[in-house]
Amino acid sequence: MLKIDTHAHYLPxxxxxxxxxxxxxxxxxxxxxxxxxxxxxxDGKFFREIWxxxxxxxxxxxxxxxxxxxxxxxxxxxxxxxxWAKANQALDLHxxxxxxxxxxxxxxxxxxxxxxxxxxxxxxxxxxxxxxxTDQLGLQGVQIGSHIQLADGQHWNLDAPELFPFFEAAAxxxxxxxxxxxxxxGSESMPKxxxxxxxxxxxxxxxxxxCLIFGGVLERLPKLKICLAHGGGSFPYTIGRIEHGFNMxxxxxxxxxxxxxRDYIKQLYFDSWVADPRALQYLLDTVGTSRVxxxxxxxxxxxxxxxxxxxxxLGLDAAGQARLYHGTxxxxxxxxxxxxx
Amino acid sequence: MLKIDTHAHYLPxxxxxxxxxxxxxxxxxxxxxxxxxxxxxxDGKFFREIWxxxxxxxxxxxxxxxxxxxxxxxxxxxxxxxxWAKANQALDLHxxxxxxxxxxxxxxxxxxxxxxxxxxxxxxxxxxxxxxxTDQLGLQGVQIGSHIQLADGQHWNLDAPELFPFFEAAAxxxxxxxxxxxxxxGSESMPKxxxxxxxxxxxxxxxxxxCLIFGGVLERLPKLKICLAHGGGSFPYTIGRIEHGFNMxxxxxxxxxxxxxRDYIKQLYFDSWVADPRALQYLLDTVGTSRVxxxxxxxxxxxxxxxxxxxxxLGLDAAGQARLYHGTxxxxxxxxxxxxx
Numbered sequence: 107m108l109k110i111d112t113h114a115h116y117l118p119x120x121x122x123x124x125x126x127x128x129x130x131x132x133x134x135x136x137x138x139x140x141x142x143x144x145x146x147x148x149d150g151k152f153f154r155e156i157w158x159x160x161x162x163x164x165x166x167x168x169x170x171x172x173x174x175x176x177x178x179x180x181x182x183x184x185x186x187x188x189x190w191a192k193a194n195q196a197l198d199l200h201x202x203x204x205x206x207x208x209x210x211x212x213x214x215x216x217x218x219x220x221x222x223x224x225x226x227x228x229x230x231x232x233x234x235x236x237x238x239x240t241d242q243l244g245l246q247g248v249q250i251g252s253h254i255q256l257a258d259g260q261h262w263n264l265d266a267p268e269l270f271p272f273f274e275a276a277a278x279x280x281x282x283x284x285x286x287x288x289x290x291x292g293s294e295s296m297p298k299x300x301x302x303x304x305x306x307x308x309x310x311x312x313x314x315x316x317c318l319i320f321g322g323v324l325e326r327l328p329k330l331k332i333c334l335a336h337g338g339g340s341f342p343y344t345i346g347r348i349e350h351g352f353n354m355x356x357x358x359x360x361x362x363x364x365x366x367x368r369d370y371i372k373q374l375y376f377d378s379w380v381a382d383p384r385a386l387q388y389l390l391d392t393v394g395t396s397r398v399x400x401x402x403x404x405x406x407x408x409x410x411x412x413x414x415x416x417x418x419x420l421g422l423d424a425a426g427q428a429r430l431y432h433g434t435x436x437x438x439x440x441x442x443x444x445x446x447x
Numbered sequence: 448m449l450k451i452d453t454h455a456h457y458l459p460x461x462x463x464x465x466x467x468x469x470x471x472x473x474x475x476x477x478x479x480x481x482x483x484x485x486x487x488x489x490d491g492k493f494f495r496e497i498w499x500x501x502x503x504x505x506x507x508x509x510x511x512x513x514x515x516x517x518x519x520x521x522x523x524x525x526x527x528x529x530x531w532a533k534a535n536q537a538l539d540l541h542x543x544x545x546x547x548x549x550x551x552x553x554x555x556x557x558x559x560x561x562x563x564x565x566x567x568x569x570x571x572x573x574x575x576x577x578x579x580x581t582d583q584l585g586l587q588g589v590q591i592g593s594h595i596q597l598a599d600g601q602h603w604n605l606d607a608p609e610l611f612p613f614f615e616a617a618a619x620x621x622x623x624x625x626x627x628x629x630x631x632x633g634s635e636s637m638p639k640x641x642x643x644x645x646x647x648x649x650x651x652x653x654x655x656x657x658c659l660i661f662g663g664v665l666e667r668l669p670k671l672k673i674c675l676a677h678g679g680g681s682f683p684y685t686i687g688r689i690e691h692g693f694n695m696x697x698x699x700x701x702x703x704x705x706x707x708x709r710d711y712i713k714q715l716y717f718d719s720w721v722a723d724p725r726a727l728q729y730l731l732d733t734v735g736t737s738r739v740x741x742x743x744x745x746x747x748x749x750x751x752x753x754x755x756x757x758x759x760x761l762g763l764d765a766a767g768q769a770r771l772y773h774g775t776x777x778x779x780x781x782x783x784x785x786x787x788x
Contacts, residue, residue: 253636261636291647292632295594295602296654299661300699304692306632308685309650313637320640336688343684344649346723347677347749351645354748358641382687388729407695408688 107428108443110219110435111170111413113284113335113377113401114178117186118206119144119161121199128195134185146185153185159405163210166405167217175413177432177446178404179439180207180220181249184288189254193228200225200235208243216446219439221284222248227256229268233275240279246439247282247331252310253317255289264314265321265362273323277330282438285314286335303408311339316348319370322363331438333375335401337385342376342392375438377401378430379410383419395426399434448769449784451560451776452511452754454625454676454718454742455519458527459547460485460502462540469536475526487526494526500746504551507746508558516754518773518787519745520780521548521561522590525629530595534569541566541576549584557787560780562625563589568597570609574616581620587780588623588672593651594658596630605655606662606703614664618671623779626655627676644749652680657689660711663704672779674716676742678726683717683733716779718742719771720751724760736767740775 117136124133134148136156144160146153158165166178182203188196204222211218222239224232239245254262254269262269264285276283290306291313311334318324318332334341341348349368352359371393379401380386390398400417403409410416417430436443458477465474475489477497485501487494499506507519523544529537545563552559563580565573580586595603595610603610605626617624631647632654652675659665659673675682682689690709693700712734720742721727731739741758744750751757758771777784 255636263637263639265639291636292650292654295596295632296604298604298606298702299657300692300696301654301657304685304689304700305650305653305657305681308653308681308688309633309646312646312649312681313633313642316640316642316646340646340649340653340681340684343681343726343729344645344721346721346726347649348645350722351641351749354752355641359645361639380685380687381691384729384732385684385687388684388725392725408692411695 108177108432108446109175109400109414110177110179110432111175111402111404112179112333112399112435112438113379114180114404115160115183115406116180116207116210117156117160117183118203121202124195124199130191130195132190133188133199148185157405163214163218167214170413173413173415176217178218179246179435180210180218181284181286182207182223184251184286186223187251187288189225189227189251190257191227192257193225193231196225196227197231197235204235204239204243204245208245211244219441219445220245221282224248224250226250226254226269226272229272232272236272236275236279236281240281246441247276247284249284249286251288252285252314253289263317263321265317265323270323273327273330277327280329280331280440282440283330283332284335285311285332287311287339307336308339311336312341312344315341315374316367319365319367320359320363324370324373325363325365328373330373331375332373333377333399333438335377335379336403337378337380337389338374338376338393342389345371345392371397375399375434378417379403381410383416386416387420390420395422395429396434398430399438400431449518449773449787450516450741450755451518451520451773451787452516452743452745453520453674453740453776453779454720455521455745456501456524456747457521457548457551458497458501458524459544462543465536465540471532471536473531474529474540489526498746504555504559508555511754514754514756517558519559520587520776521551521559522625522627523548523564525592525627527564528592528629530566530568530592531598532568533598534566534572537566537568538572538576545576545580545584545586549586552585560782560786561586562623565589565591567591567595567610567613570613573613577613577616577620577622581622587782588617588625590625590627592629593626593655594630604658604662606658606664611664614668614671618668621670621781622672623781624671624673625676626652626673628652628680648677649680652677653682653685656682656715657708660706660708661700661704665711665714666704666706669714671714672716673714674718674740674779676718676720677744678719678721678730679715679717679734683730686712686733712738716740716775719758720744722751724757727757728761731761736763736770737775739771740779741772
């Protein structure tokens with residue numbers, strides 16, 4: 107059966123050293139070691155180790171073949187978002203990443219689709235780069251962060267009016283949008299136990315979902331195709347709480363949009379990576395099988411180490427499996443299955 | 448059937464004006480209007496309106512009688528925690544609240560049990576007041592916040608070594624501890640849509656659970672009786688993710704305690720207020736019926752408006768209902784059912 111992993115991170119073997127070019131240590135830079143591994147540094151500090159399966163398209167294809175998964179939808183790693191940077195400098199980075207992703211898709215069209223990355227700190231440039239991604243590079247959409255912290259101290263959640271033209275363009279283009287958690291709330295007060303990843307990331311996804319809903323973005327753009335990575339984080343488990351808050355205090359919650367939050371679930375997609383069979387079943391029961399698609403967070407340790415195993419363990423019938431393994435993904439990407447035949 | 452609401456907030460009709468006494472606007476003060484309502488102010492700003500059912504014990508008993516719920520376990524409202532204050536000034540407030548809660552329990556012993564509040568910014572004073580609560584006032588334990596932000600900028604999660612003597616004393620005393628979300632992560636960047644309550648609170652409970660587990664507090668104190676309010680927030684839904692993180696990156700997660708986080712669920716209690724029948728069923732399936740107890744967040748709008756209705760809707764057998772309505776609560780409180788006969 108065709109299996110498409112919609113949440114698979116990909117980086118170039120190397121990228122322009124913008125820290126040097128723009129004299130700004132906040133840009134992530136990569137250093138390759140003698141052992142085949144590489145290390146990303148940011149703010150002059152070690153951020154993360156990566157390996158050939160992060161950047162080598164053939165290694166990735168071979169790795170996935172072990173799990174009978176044929177297609178990966180490539181996206182960059184959120185550390186590259188650089189929303190804090192000057193927009194034109196960030197665009198420099200985004201463009202090189204997008205060109206690189208598109209190259210893998212051209213080279214291995216049966217194995218890769220791709221979504222790009224855009225400098226959301228400038229919605230104008232973000233729209234321009236989104237259009238370049240979909241119209242010129244053949245990418246299916248873009249990945250964005252769960253919120254935007256700007257250099258000048260301004261903060262935009264996804265309901266920010268400044269971002270609406272971006273979402274409007276995405277809806278017009280039929281672009282797939284993957285919302286990825288990043289810059290996690292509470293990080294500064296949870297330095298231990300990897301808690302920004304274990305506690306903050308699920309909350310980031312709920313923040314994003316709530317802002318898209320209560321800000322009226324989904325109401326005004328019914329054709330917008332948003333997928334929430336990490337199974338929507340804590341949002342699906344707390345939708346009852348969120349709906350209850352909406353019902354009890356519309357003066358606080360329904361200030362910008364009168365719709366019941368639960369009614370917008372049918373406009374959202376969710377990847378399947380919740381790391382727990384019972385939580386995945388809960389997700390399907392809550393949002394509907396038709397809204398969920400295989401996603402793994404490959405190749406990182408917090409991701410599904412056997413792509414597709416969580417869905418396999420559900421014991422779905424063939425139609426349900428087909429929907430989760432590729433049907434939902436094709437709908438979100440706007441691609442026919444023949445694209446990967 | 449005996450029904451005990453373990454999460455029911457209670458305030459005095461009035462309390463000492465510490466803002467005036469200590470010349471510090473950060474202390475919450477109460478002003479009564481002509482319409483029978485009252486308003487809490489903090490930092491010189493309106494914080495929340497409250498009503499007679501917040502402070503009138505007979506009104507509360509009558510209100511609960513409508514839902515056939517006999518007992519409430521009284522706790523203060525988190526705005527009163529005042530962990531930011533000088534500890535001896537905060538103790539002034541905590542003591543008056545604890546005396547007041549104890550008075551209701553003495554006056555209506557069939558309808559009220561109570562847990563106190565302590566100035567956790569001074570673990571020494573907190574232990575002292577905890578002992579006064581359990582040994583002199585007849586209270587069953589205390590409520591604490593999901594983390595402690597100190598006046599000097601220090602921040603303690605519940606794994607802070609400074610707090611361990613407090614938890615040790617609680618375990619020795621057999622005191623019931625209710626962990627309540629407060630001072631929610633992300634609040635400053637989520638000003639709209641009541642998101643600190645809808646998104647931040649569930650994350651706070653997961654922060655608290657993770658710190659008690661990974662900090663080794665539960666490992667070292669197997670007799671400690673902790674209940675996580677709001678059904679444990681996002682923790683039960685993300686336990687698979689948390690366990691996966693522990694398995695994949697023990698170098699980051701298992702730094703202070705080698706135990707698998709899932710193994711500590713059996714040492715935690717959870718209240719039942721998740722505002723959704725499917726989420727409640729998921730909670731029971733994940734943590735076990737024996738760990739869950741009725742809790743409502745009464746009398747606030749985000750709470751269960753018909754105390755006990757969520758449990759009733761589950762369709763449990765009589766033994767399961769008895770466990771959720773009173774069995775788990777009596778175990779947590781360390782009280783026999785005869786206390787309320």
